[in-house]
Amino acid sequence: MLSPSEVGDRSGPGAGAFSIVEQRPDQATTVIACAGELDLSTAPQLKWRLVDALEAGLSAIVVDLGDVVFMDSTALGVLVGVRRSLDVGARLAVVCTHPAVVNIFQVAGLDGAFELFDTRDRALAYVRGEASRS
Amino acid sequence: MRSRASAAAAVGLAGLALTAAATPVATAKHEKGGGSHPSGGRPSASASGGDHGRGRGGGNGRARHQSGPQRQAATGAAQAAPVQGHAGRAGRLAGTKKVKASNGAGNGAGRGAGRRNPSAAAATAPVAIPAGGSAPTLATTGAPTPAPPAVAPAATRSRAASRRSAARSRAGTVAAGASGAALALRAGGTGLVAPGALFGTVPAGGGAGGAHGAAVALPRPLARDTTDALPVAHTAARIVGVVPWPMWVLIGVLAAMTLALGTRSWVFDRHRRRLRKDVGLLQSALLPAVPAVMAGVATSAAYRPADGPGAGGDFYDLFELADGRLGVVVGDLSGHGRDVLPQTALTRYTLRAYLDAGLSPRAALRTASSVLSHQLEVAFATVAVAVYDPERRSLTYALAGHPAPFVIAEGADAPASAVASPPLGAALPTGMRQTTLALPGRATVCFFTDGLVEARRGGELFGEPRLRRVLDELPPDGGAEDVLLRVAEQTDARPDDMAACVLHFAGEAAPVARKEELEVDRRELAGNRPERFLLACGVAPGAVAGVLEDAGARVERAGAAVLSVGQAGGAATARVRPPDTEGLSPLEPVSPEERTLS
Numbered sequence: 001m002l003s004p005s006e007v008g009d010r011s012g013p014g015a016g017a018f019s020i021v022e023q024r025p026d027q028a029t030t031v032i033a034c035a036g037e038l039d040l041s042t043a044p045q046l047k048w049r050l051v052d053a054l055e056a057g058l059s060a061i062v063v064d065l066g067d068v069v070f071m072d073s074t075a076l077g078v079l080v081g082v083r084r085s086l087d088v089g090a091r092l093a094v095v096c097t098h099p100a101v102v103n104i105f106q107v108a109g110l111d112g113a114f115e116l117f118d119t120r121d122r123a124l125a126y127v128r129g130e131a132s133r134s
Numbered sequence: 135m136r137s138r139a140s141a142a143a144a145v146g147l148a149g150l151a152l153t154a155a156a157t158p159v160a161t162a163k164h165e166k167g168g169g170s171h172p173s174g175g176r177p178s179a180s181a182s183g184g185d186h187g188r189g190r191g192g193g194n195g196r197a198r199h200q201s202g203p204q205r206q207a208a209t210g211a212a213q214a215a216p217v218q219g220h221a222g223r224a225g226r227l228a229g230t231k232k233v234k235a236s237n238g239a240g241n242g243a244g245r246g247a248g249r250r251n252p253s254a255a256a257a258t259a260p261v262a263i264p265a266g267g268s269a270p271t272l273a274t275t276g277a278p279t280p281a282p283p284a285v286a287p288a289a290t291r292s293r294a295a296s297r298r299s300a301a302r303s304r305a306g307t308v309a310a311g312a313s314g315a316a317l318a319l320r321a322g323g324t325g326l327v328a329p330g331a332l333f334g335t336v337p338a339g340g341g342a343g344g345a346h347g348a349a350v351a352l353p354r355p356l357a358r359d360t361t362d363a364l365p366v367a368h369t370a371a372r373i374v375g376v377v378p379w380p381m382w383v384l385i386g387v388l389a390a391m392t393l394a395l396g397t398r399s400w401v402f403d404r405h406r407r408r409l410r411k412d413v414g415l416l417q418s419a420l421l422p423a424v425p426a427v428m429a430g431v432a433t434s435a436a437y438r439p440a441d442g443p444g445a446g447g448d449f450y451d452l453f454e455l456a457d458g459r460l461g462v463v464v465g466d467l468s469g470h471g472r473d474v475l476p477q478t479a480l481t482r483y484t485l486r487a488y489l490d491a492g493l494s495p496r497a498a499l500r501t502a503s504s505v506l507s508h509q510l511e512v513a514f515a516t517v518a519v520a521v522y523d524p525e526r527r528s529l530t531y532a533l534a535g536h537p538a539p540f541v542i543a544e545g546a547d548a549p550a551s552a553v554a555s556p557p558l559g560a561a562l563p564t565g566m567r568q569t570t571l572a573l574p575g576r577a578t579v580c581f582f583t584d585g586l587v588e589a590r591r592g593g594e595l596f597g598e599p600r601l602r603r604v605l606d607e608l609p610p611d612g613g614a615e616d617v618l619l620r621v622a623e624q625t626d627a628r629p630d631d632m633a634a635c636v637l638h639f640a641g642e643a644a645p646v647a648r649k650e651e652l653e654v655d656r657r658e659l660a661g662n663r664p665e666r667f668l669l670a671c672g673v674a675p676g677a678v679a680g681v682l683e684d685a686g687a688r689v690e691r692a693g694a695a696v697l698s699v700g701q702a703g704g705a706a707t708a709r710v711r712p713p714d715t716e717g718l719s720p721l722e723p724v725s726p727e728e729r730t731l732s
Binding site for chain 1: 443444466468469470513514516533534535536537538551552553554555556557560561562564567584588595629630661663
């Protein structure tokens with residue numbers, strides 16, 4: 001955990017080629033990048049990654065949905081749950097660029113509840129306290 | 135014959151013989167003939183210990199033979215067992231004495247049995263060997279393998295015994311062979327190999343073997359020559375033959391477990407599928423029957439559970455309020471399955487109660503949110519709540535994280551989705567947005583859950599444009615059930631629940647007017663959301679600043695204000711009005727200091 005770790009996890013062909021990769025650039029920061037479709041069948045993978053990050057006491061969490069092309073309410077539920085369980089002082093940022101995903105946040109009225117960024121660098125700067133919100 | 139026997143002996147299966155008592159049994163018999171009988175009484179089990187079974191096998195074998203040359207049938211099958219047990223002992227004794235005797239005898243016998251007197255072996259099978267059909271195979275193909283250390287002494291004995299039997303066999307009866315075979319069978323079954331039975335080339339002498347003849351000799355062809363003909367089968371059989379009896383037991387147990395587990399998982403799987411179906415059924419049962427007409431509106435609602443684990447969570451309600459208005463609730467709980475059923479019911483009745491109490495949809499959501507965020511635990515609910523006033527022909531709806539309804543009517547544009555309110559139970563303030571539609575003429579409004587637009591066709595989302603087309607093509611008497619049916623027909627995967635409510639408003643074609651509202655407080659005004667809202671609703675950029683200034687003044691006085699944008703005929707006009715949620719807690723409690731300041 002001290003050194004940057006990268007662990008990948010690919011699900012079967014039925015899952016819409018979903019993949020999730022986690023990087024920990026430093027002790028307090030994690031970047032969880034998803035690609036493909038985040039839905040009922042794949043959202044749990046994101047959930048457990050995030051739960052691990054919370055349990056590890058990480059204070060800077062970036063969820064990179066830049067390569068996610070579809071996301072349903074289950075995935076939103078995961079993010080809402082994590083947001084709720086954030087420790088005081090911990091920061092969560094979400095990178096999303098795909099119009100469908102941005103739209104999901106908007107329709108759900110959650111675009112104001114999450115810190116949404118269009119690049120990972122900006123999200124990292126925010127969670128590390130180097131920048132304020134989007 | 136002799137020469138053959140000795141040849142067999144020469145082949146020397148010595149090292150390979152695993153047989154313990156079994157072979158000795160046979161041998162003993164041969165040696166002592168009937169004599170062995172009396173001496174032992176019924177020592178079989180004790181004499182040979184675990185070899186009891188084998189002993190029996192041998193006995194039967196013999197029985198067979200008897201049918202042949204030497205009819206000592208007297209012993210009969212029944213007796214055979216004890217006798218052999220006995221014989222086993224004798225064999226051992228013999229073994230101890232004559233360790234060096236020719237090895238091949240046993241083999242000879244076995245073979246003989248296989249080839250010449252198959253019938254005998256067959257006949258024995260039912261009696262001696264529970265394994266039945268497999269027995270012959272074992273008999274013909276027993277495996278000569280090095281004996282495990284523990285068995286070694288026994289093997290030695292058995293060798294000795296087999297030598298004797300070989301000697302006997304020279305006497306030249308086929309019957310003995312049969313007994314050998316029977317022994318072999320048994321041995322195989324128990325994991326011990328009677329080498330003689332397997333490799334002997336000489337038909338064993340019948341004398342002794344036949345002696346205990348069973349009365350029964352039912353000829354049945356067996357795989358006798360496979361050993362010679364098929365080396366592969368031979369090898370396989372050898373392998374089968376060496377498996378020690380505990381392994382057979384283990385294999386049996388494992389097979390039984392496999393079968394049991396397989397059955398269990400099948401049963402569980404069926405249960406699970408049925409439970410999933412039950413979830414759908416239960417959810418359906420929780421949903422109310424909807425009258426065809428309420429408040430002068432043709433109403434319909436439908437629910438279709440997801441295929442698979444996504445079932446459960448969607449809900450709707452359509453009801454007439456006390457003052458003659460119509461209430462609508464359509465929602466989707468973030469969880470699925472049985473666990474969320476109580477929460478869907480709770481959410482539905484809570485919202486219904488607030489609408490019944492006269493709250494506007496927005497106020498109902500606001501109030502419900504604070505109540506339900508404790509009750510929903512980890513789940514949250516997206517909902518659309520609406521009230522239709524038949525006198526004014528106006529439909530007012532508020533959304534919490536939920537997609538806006540489709541409005542099929544003249545002049546109905548897509549609603550502005552910007553600055554939507556979050557779901558109930560997400561620990562976020564909600565109930566800020568509200569939309570009012572004036573529906574002076576014919577119109578169709580469809581509330582739905584995301585299961586409709588997220589259904590798949592060949593992996594592709596069904597999507598809102600296709601749903602819109604379904605609604606456009608819906609006949610005047612088409613209801614929510616038809617909508618779901620058409621979506622289902624046009625998709626091949628529906629991983630989420632689908633629920634829909636369809637309202638048909640009668641009348642001539644007439645343009646729709648829309649009013650979008652956003653309640654703001656001090657904190658909201660500090661951000662850019664009010665501005666985004668105004669722009670998304672079509673307010674001219676130049677007018678935005680003035681509206682916000684006006685709102686700021688009102689928030690200073692009252693803690694909150696409502697930005698209201700009327701859209702009609704392509705024009706948008708904004709104004710600020712006081713919040714209509716007085717009596718309810720504001721978004722954020724105003725501190726006493728703040729009150730005194732104002």
